[in-house]
Amino acid sequence: MGLSIQKVNKIYQSGGTEFHALNDINLEIEIGEICVILGPSGSGKSTLLNAIGGIDQVESGSIAINDWNVSSLKNKQLVTFRREMVGFVFQMHNLIPNLTVYENIELAANISEAPLKIDEMIKAVGLEGMADRFPRELSGGQQQRVSIARAIVRKPKLLLCDEPTGSLDSNTSKEILTLIKQVNRNYNTTILIITHNQAISQMADRVIKLKDGRIDSVSVNDTVYEPERIEW
Numbered sequence: 493m494g495l496s497i498q499k500v501n502k503i504y505q506s507g508g509t510e511f512h513a514l515n516d517i518n519l520e521i522e523i524g525e526i527c528v529i530l531g532p533s534g535s536g537k538s539t540l541l542n543a544i545g546g547i548d549q550v551e552s553g554s555i556a557i558n559d560w561n562v563s564s565l566k567n568k569q570l571v572t573f574r575r576e577m578v579g580f581v582f583q584m585h586n587l588i589p590n591l592t593v594y595e596n597i598e599l600a601a602n603i604s605e606a607p608l609k610i611d612e613m614i615k616a617v618g619l620e621g622m623a624d625r626f627p628r629e630l631s632g633g634q635q636q637r638v639s640i641a642r643a644i645v646r647k648p649k650l651l652l653c654d655e656p657t658g659s660l661d662s663n664t665s666k667e668i669l670t671l672i673k674q675v676n677r678n679y680n681t682t683i684l685i686i687t688h689n690q691a692i693s694q695m696a697d698r699v700i701k702l703k704d705g706r707i708d709s710v711s712v713n714d715t716v717y718e719p720e721r722i723e724w
């Protein structure tokens with residue numbers, strides 16, 4: 493099945509005027525794909541990601557993920573959908589400052605019926621020995637590792653990343669992308685990555701370009717690079 497988006501429209505109302513942030517978006521993404529979403533600022537990337545993740549409602553059209561018809565879910569079902577299906581990673585990782593690494597991940601694990609083991613998560617993201625540190629005691633890249641652990645501890649089918657390397661240098665970015673690739677491999681997680689960095693599309697199976705709230709192009713890569721081999 494995978495992700496199927498049909499004729500999706502999103503309109504924002506502000507100050508009495510309407511703004512069409514998404515216009516007739518159609519898109520098919522297969523399970524286990526890494527998909528990069530590119531486009532200028534304001535082209536609708538975050539709006540699309542938030543609609544897919546059930547954070548935002550759309551005006552019309554349908555968004556279906558496996559057996560979930562996201563666009564028709566109501567409040568309580570949306571919460572269940574997000575809890576069972578989706579992990580989010582943002583540029584600003586939104587870790588809770590007065591909780592340790594372990595506790596930040598635990599908080600996410602607690603809302604799942606069968607989470608992965610927190611210690612194993614910490615190891616998997618390369619933070620062994622740092623479980624008791626607070627976010628302020630970590631580098632930006634390490635904080636992003638925690639946010640990835642937090643997103644995947646619930647074993648989401650879909651990992652939605654909004655500028656996950658936006659505030660990181662190129663080497664740290666490659667490490668984080670390598671980690672995201674490992675998540676994709678180990679759990680067959682479908683991954684969507686929003687980025688301004690065209691280079692990141694080298695690791696994608698599918699590249700979507702948005703422009704003015706419309707799909708400008710969709711391409712499928714013949715050659716998919718390992719993140720460490722990306723030419724930055």
Ligand SMILES: Nc1ncnc2c1ncn2[C@@H]1O[C@H](COP(=O)(O)OP(=O)(O)OP(=O)(O)O)[C@@H](O)[C@H]1O
Pocket residue numbers: 504505506511513531532533534535536537538539540
């Ligand atoms: N809550 C809102 N109310 C009104 N307009 C909004 C709202 N959220 C977003 N928009 C507008 O919708 C358009 C798309 O925004 P969106 O954040 O999806 O773009 P983006 O491609 O992710 O941009 P960026 O790369 O700068 O993050 C923008 O013009 C934005 O100003």
